[in-house]
Amino acid sequence: MVQVGESTVMAETFDHYAAVTDTQDREGRVWRNKLERVIMEMLDFYRIEQGFEDLARQVARTACHKLVKDMFYEARKQAIVDFHAARNVRIKRDDAVTMTLMKEEYLEAIPWWMATHRECWEVLVDRWCAEDWVDRHEACRQRRLMMQGASHHQGSLSLSEYAARYASHHGVGEINTFKAFALSHKGKYKADIQYNPEDPPEAYSNPSAYDRLSSYSEVAKEVYGQDYDPRSHDLDGEVVMRAGKGKKHGRYWLGDSVIDMASTPTLSQIRARSVSGGPSIRERPTATQPLQAQLEEERARREHLEATLAQQVQEQVQAQVQVQLQAQTQEMFSYFQAQFAAIGHPLQAPLPMWAPRPPISSPPMPGSAGSNAGAGAGVGAGDVDLSAARNLFPQEPPPFDP
Template sequence: MHDREFYQQEEGLPGMLEIDLIREIEMEADEEWVVDEDAANEVMGPTRRSCPSVYANRRDMAEAEANWVLVDQAPPARNVNGILGLLCKEHFPGLVRKGDQDWEPAWTFDHYALVQDAPDHNGIRCRNKADRVIRELWDFFRIQEGQEESAYQVAYASCKRRVTDLHYESRLQAHIDYNAKFLLRRVNKEEARRMTLTREQYIQAIPSWCATHPDCWEYIVDTWLDGDWQKKHEEARDRRLQMPGVPHHQGSRSLSKYAKAYLDAHGGQPVGQLKAYALAHMGKATADIEYDLDAPLEAYTNSSVHTRLSSYTEAARSVHGPGYDPRTEERLDPQLVMRVGQGKKHGRF
């Protein structure tokens, strides 16, 4: 769908990046099983930037998140998806229109592909804003020769998540910014989730990434104040409040980073995805915890996790034999996860 001929002026991509495409597997709509986003880095020199090499093996493409794994690294560390998030803000296109439909904000990254790009200071023009975001990622990282198409697809999939997060966070950030700037009051995210503003107050709290699109910001604000939107928002909030216990103990870490932190604190053998997932729902990486297949429900901070792990273990043993230990797996088996979790909504893998 997305070819890599996205320049109108060929420049040549810097080499040395291979991309790992993993399936983002969800057992329920509100919680992910696997999100692996290893950090990437850059070094600033006196005359040029030295970019890091990133490596992993490609797997099937199916609503995937990007898994960026470093080949060589040098401080300071940078997160690939974090940079993509910043680029999505920098090139936010505002109101867009598809065919003869009404104008609407760029709610998704697919909307970026509907807007023509303008030449940059080097005179390079991409096909659209989506390609511009992905092209500028290579200002920070190098691609290994022959991996351009894989890199583009992985980055595109990651950008979809970045734009979704952008809109989710913008309302909370508007609450925080308005209180800080106009009321000289500091509020945290927990307080921000419980409050609302008037239309005029939201308009005053326009974020920097939308500052050149005030008409788009007004559209977004009016959406938040719509009765149907508020009803759905409250229903979703009530569902989250009914969750038994905290979701996990990873904090802002990806699952792979939690596994590494656990290994650094406890030593021993490398931690596979299933074990890391279980431990992340038992306690912090530095806590005195160990995953046992027969651990009782009370061992987990969220009781639903016990059911998921038990179902996965039972399914794995039905395939590999009654004595099979799924803790030895480096990665979760996506087919088994599909079987016990029923996949994502709307028939997606």
């Protein structure tokens, strides 16, 4: 537990180690804080080549940031494995990710490295047993499973080690970090792969690598001119900061392990010296944006399909209604045909289609202008002569034969 401001919190990030004052060890060494002690004690196990001291500290600090976060993530899985192992039940660590324990069960499985700080373990257990923690944990897990491809093909190698092994295996000269980053997202160093800026996103193990390389190349040309070729240079810290809008969660957007933090300006420094019309500072796309685009595309496709199906259903319903109307008309005609045949006046079958009825105007009312027209006056423009239709109707009803 560390004191941050007026509150006491658990040291769950590596930056919290800087808030604890260091004490003298057996060898009489004292550093400014625990953060520096962790880095320097870790470097005691390595022999650093002269001139690479600053880079070694940078690499160690970057590694510690991730290790501290992973330490608490792995602690929960190990607690689940240990709890079941004490009851002679073997649980794999991969299976423990989807399992949970009760609070009392977590407290029984405290790891050895936290046994002297039980209050910290209780804080962790309370967090894991919170109502919304399981939902958030599962949501993050599902989001990781939806990743479109492998993040890279470096394995446990750093980007510099990957570049050295690629050059040695293929018998080529030293390659810069820009090419190494691109190749590490295409395949392993033994694979027959080459970097080509014209390659589509499908050439990379993850489409996000293509987006990062494209954005970096565009910003690099804004900073150094359109004739600048990123393939001929190492990754530039300022360009990375501009392309990824600074560091997110303590990491650069690309080439995090090879960017020199000491010589790379901060985002506030870059903004302070930026002018209107100069190189841009771009928004870093989030991991969910490609998924959102896919969801929008899927939603549009589903809506189009639903509209098409609705139209087809409507057409089918209209066709069924038309068939029913025709059937009812035929049934009605058959009924009247039988009735008229019984009285000796058979009806002819109706035509399949009837022409539209012509407009028929009514005769003029008595006293109107049309009725007072003189002899020899022409028929009105809107009138129709109905005298030819009078012979269609008999003057007397047909005789009834009982």
